[in-house]
Amino acid sequence: MKRYTLVIAVALLAGCASTDLRYHTLQPAIGHPEMSASKFRARLTSVQIPAEVDTEQLVVRANGNTLIRESEDRWAAPLADEIRGALDNAWRQDYGLEDVQGVDDASRSIPHVGVQIQKLDAAVGSHVELVANWWVSLDQAQAAKSWSCQRVYFEHAEGGIDDLVDAQQRVFRSLAGDMALSAVAMESGHVPVCPDH
Template sequence: MMLRQPCSWRMIIRTVTVIGLAIVTACASAPTRFYTLGTDAQPRITSSTASPSFRIEVRPVKVPTAVARSQLVVQINAAQVQVLEDDRWASSLPDEIRDALIARVNQQAGAPGAGTVAHGEDVPVYQIAVDVQRFESWPGSHVLIDVVWTVRTSADVETLTCHSAVREPVSDGYQALVGGHRRAIGVVAAQIAKVVRASAASATDSPLRFTGAAGKAAKGISCPHAADGAQAAADSAIAPLEE
């Protein structure tokens, strides 16, 4: 008759420890992924100036409360979203959008960099305010950015108020979602840059005044059509970088 060896407490503790380490290792094996809306390369400057004569300031961006978090938020259906704990923005979403707009609008409007023109110089400052109404991410389908934005100069009280709604198709994967949002923001930036360029060109002859409520400026400057921004964004995406 074979006698069973009693389990020692040492064996039990060793077994529990091994199981615990396996659980901890499994939990630690899912790294957090960080994404940014910043640009990989500078878009082509569509209008260059030998002597920069204006500056651009983008105010802090407003976003819906539901997406104002570090995690990516994706749509499951029209009434349900999912917060992704392991997929996050590199900085807060409002800052990501603002930084992307600052870079793209300055590049496409032909404005100097932040350190190129001293704040004390007597140049017009175009102040841009952005209020994101909708920021939706539909995996494997599309992204949607719905934005109300305004442009005014530091010397004026009137503003030009415009509305941009951009929908970009995306493939599967969260990286594709972020890429779709980057393209959509590029369209909005191209529309803003078009207004700034037109305003700066008009202000060369005489002071510019916006008629905020009508959405038009005194010299025929109005909100761009959606196709204008889409084409500009497409051009900058395929254009080679200038030396």
């Protein structure tokens, strides 16, 4: 009887043992040197993401049409905040573009930039596909200029979860570059060009 009780106790303790959670971020561990001063400014007004990935857990495609929420792998912050941070980081480091919030400057117009993530497909051992639509608007004294673009981004991810997160970092860095170039062109008085798919 005592032996049976001991077995039950061990089983209960094993069931109650907490699983170690792994937290991931879209910001690379090693970045490029910070630029000394921002040459351009823009305002990232909104980051919209699909409902199916709007969760603290990583959502991955296991096979076919099956999406799985990874119970042990989570984002370090809400996914929309992770994306905003990744875009802002790439803007500053790669393009000298500063995301200014709540700053008014009567001397020049500040481009307003928004992005809607229409698809974020992360397939284990395969790839990451990102479909994003972004827009830039510039309010001027006489009229409001606006422009939008949609593009598909694709990165291979042949390993496990860590490789999948690395691939997501790369697609969002590519998106950040396209958004930054659009904002800089608009602020400089040029019509942005939508990159080839």
